[in-house]
Amino acid sequence: MMPRKSFSQTSVHSKKERRAQLFFNGTSGVVLFIFGSILNGSIYFSFEPVFVSFFFIGLVIAVFSLFSLTRFELSSFFFVFSICWIWAGVAAIYSLYAGDFLQNHLDAAYFFKISSGSSTQDFGATFFLENGGAILVFRYFYDLFYALGFNKSPYIGIALNVSMVSMAAIVGLRMVESVFGNDRERAERFIWVFSFCGIFWLYSSIHLRDATILVFVSILFLAWLRYMQNLSATNFFRLLILTVLGFPILGSMRREFVFVPVALFLSGVTAFLFSSYELTRRAKLILGVLSLGLLLSAYVFLETQTDVLEALEAGKKTYEGISSREGSSDSLGNSIIVNQPFPIKVLLGLAYLFLYPIPFWVGFQFDSVYPLFKSLHALFMYVFTPLCIFSFLHFFKKGFRIDSQILFLAFTIIGFALSISYTSLENRHFGVFLPALIVLSLIPDLTQFKEKYVYKRLLFLYLCMIGLIHLAWFALKFVL
Numbered sequence: 001m002m003p004r005k006s007f008s009q010t011s012v013h014s015k016k017e018r019r020a021q022l023f024f025n026g027t028s029g030v031v032l033f034i035f036g037s038i039l040n041g042s043i044y045f046s047f048e049p050v051f052v053s054f055f056f057i058g059l060v061i062a063v064f065s066l067f068s069l070t071r072f073e074l075s076s077f078f079f080v081f082s083i084c085w086i087w088a089g090v091a092a093i094y095s096l097y098a099g100d101f102l103q104n105h106l107d108a109a110y111f112f113k114i115s116s117g118s119s120t121q122d123f124g125a126t127f128f129l130e131n132g133g134a135i136l137v138f139r140y141f142y143d144l145f146y147a148l149g150f151n152k153s154p155y156i157g158i159a160l161n162v163s164m165v166s167m168a169a170i171v172g173l174r175m176v177e178s179v180f181g182n183d184r185e186r187a188e189r190f191i192w193v194f195s196f197c198g199i200f201w202l203y204s205s206i207h208l209r210d211a212t213i214l215v216f217v218s219i220l221f222l223a224w225l226r227y228m229q230n231l232s233a234t235n236f237f238r239l240l241i242l243t244v245l246g247f248p249i250l251g252s253m254r255r256e257f258v259f260v261p262v263a264l265f266l267s268g269v270t271a272f273l274f275s276s277y278e279l280t281r282r283a284k285l286i287l288g289v290l291s292l293g294l295l296l297s298a299y300v301f302l303e304t305q306t307d308v309l310e311a312l313e314a315g316k317k318t319y320e321g322i323s324s325r326e327g328s329s330d331s332l333g334n335s336i337i338v339n340q341p342f343p344i345k346v347l348l349g350l351a352y353l354f355l356y357p358i359p360f361w362v363g364f365q366f367d368s369v370y371p372l373f374k375s376l377h378a379l380f381m382y383v384f385t386p387l388c389i390f391s392f393l394h395f396f397k398k399g400f401r402i403d404s405q406i407l408f409l410a411f412t413i414i415g416f417a418l419s420i421s422y423t424s425l426e427n428r429h430f431g432v433f434l435p436a437l438i439v440l441s442l443i444p445d446l447t448q449f450k451e452k453y454v455y456k457r458l459l460f461l462y463l464c465m466i467g468l469i470h471l472a473w474f475a476l477k478f479v480l
């Protein structure tokens with residue numbers, strides 16, 4: 001079990017630490033929100049985006065207040081919302097003034113058109129369409145604001161995405177509390193890392209479905225962590241209900257994600273069996289039988305639902321084609337990875353998820369905001385990945401004799417990373433699991449000089465490796 005301490009035990013001694021905490025007292029969030037509101041209002045020449053953002057802020061606060069929203073969670077939510085709101089304004093500049101092809105003609109345009117337009121299909125018919133769950137969520141708020149006299153403009157869906165990503169930050173904080181207790185330092189570190197993740201900026205700023213998926217996947221992770229923390233009947237039934245609901249909900253948002261609840265269940269059972277948590281023989285037998293039953297059910301489902309398999313295979317080929325086209329210009333690695341045998345493709349694809357794009361500057365252009373977010377995410381990963389490596393060093397040093405929650409997070413992250421590296425090679429798909437990885441990255445105690453020193457050494461070595469990779473790209477591109 002990881003050491004737990006209360007917020008009251010966390011003291012702030014240095015001026016540097018006191019200045020850092022100012023970012024979580026709400027003041028910085030207000031300043032950033034005002035800037036983002038001015039930016040969005042100026043771009044759309046309207047106060048409507050600001051009113052819509054206020055509505056979603058109030059809605060999220062009202063919902064979480066039912067579950068004892070703390071002051072720190074409130075200020076953290078506002079901080080994340082404000083940063084994402086600014087980036088939503090940047091994305092709007094690309095869409096309205098730079099002719100962003102992806103936002104105006106591809107997936108983002110599709111979601112806006114089908115969500116904001118009138119539909120003759122009922123709830124059930126829409127829900128079971130591909131992307132139907134996300135479309136219903138978008139459509140509900142477009143219709144609501146239209147009834148209130150607002151225009152059906154993309155900023156409604158974008159503000160919804162911003163609020164969804166910010167909600168995921170609150171869920172993530174509760175994951176941190178479940179694993180580490182009321183550890184203020186780790187909670188603040190979680191918000192810092194979450195707030196500067198380029199993939200989350202992408203989720204919030206482009207009219208796509210990923211933000212909605214992010215929230216539900218994070219809630220599923222939280223339900224598992226809380227059940228592992230306290231094996232009560234109440235937590236079990238909450239987990240059971242969310243797992244059952246996860247199949248239709250995630251399947252309606254992205255069809256291949258219908259298997260996420262199964263993967264979480266298998267990871268949870270494996271974590272219980274291999275962790276230091278004491279389980280009776282009867283409990284282990286029950287978990288084993290449930291695992292076999294779930295595997296058998298999944299097998300029967302796959303055998304009978306050929307359309308699902310065909311859709312998954314078609315999606316795999318589609319994303320491979322997209323990856324090849326994206327990599328054909330400046331990015332290194334796509335054409336090499338896609339056509340490799342299974343073991344090599346998985347290993348190279350895993351590295352690709354954490355390094356893409358190479359070179360990192362390919363997204364710094366004015367054609368589309370999508371590659372810009374990917375490049376910014378690459379810079380984020382250069383700093384974040386060494387922290388993840390440090391966490392896994394802790395993990396292996398203890399020889400798996402650690403808490404079931406940590407094992408669960410590690411198993412799920414490794415499993416999803418490997419599966420995505422083999423299928424889509426799209427780090428946007430991996431992004432919905434990043435809150436769990438961020439929680440896992442909090443294992444090192446960076447308040448300790450020795451731990452911070454090791455992280456700095458790992459960061460230096462990792463950046464040196466990144467530099468060598470870019471030199472190799474330069475040699476292949478311009479010399480050889």
